[in-house]
Amino acid sequence: EIVLTQSPGTLSLSPGERATLSCRASQSVSSSYLAWYQQKPGQAPRLLIYGASSRATGIPDRFSGSGSGTDFTLTISRLEPEDFAVYYCQHYGSSPLYTFGRGTKLEIK
């Protein structure tokens, strides 16, 4: 089973700053199978990035994904007030079919 470790657990930044969120897999995975989600309090998750680096429909270009093998990164180039939320990475595998990381909470400093 693939384990996804997200870091940091909490990231405190100010609007306008750059955010870098990490997702590390316990073994090498295909980039095609790595996705990122944003979740705000009381809301369902929203797909941001699929295939490690492709933005989902309607996602602003300040969000970007990168990485390969075991190390993946979600970058938000300039934080907007609406970007403060919890972010999850996800892997599509075999058993279990989908695995989520524990999340990174991005909070306003």
Next chain:
Amino acid sequence: EVQLVESGGGLVQPGGSLRLSCAASGFTFSRDSMNWVRQAPGKGLEWVSYISSSSNIIYYADSVKGRFTISRDNVKNSLYLQMNSLRDEDTAVYYCARDKYGDYGMDVWGQGTTVTVSS
């Protein structure tokens, strides 16, 4: 508008049963694979179950295998989750989510329905 709307959540005693439904609209439901994902209070996301477009491929998380059954009705554009032998640890918000066609990830989510297992 592409939409998923869950229903059927509620309070149930340990050992009890509940059936969740997810009504799809605004897209060709019969084409897409679907999932159930849950989130315990204050916790992260946990994938629960997957069903392919024609119901011929089904997967479950180990935590629910043998107790939960996923199904769908492509005529009624609906997804279901039959939950039996419920435990305290099944308490969560349950989301239905569409698999992104041709890729890996879940691109449409419902608003969730809350299941509380408690005596």
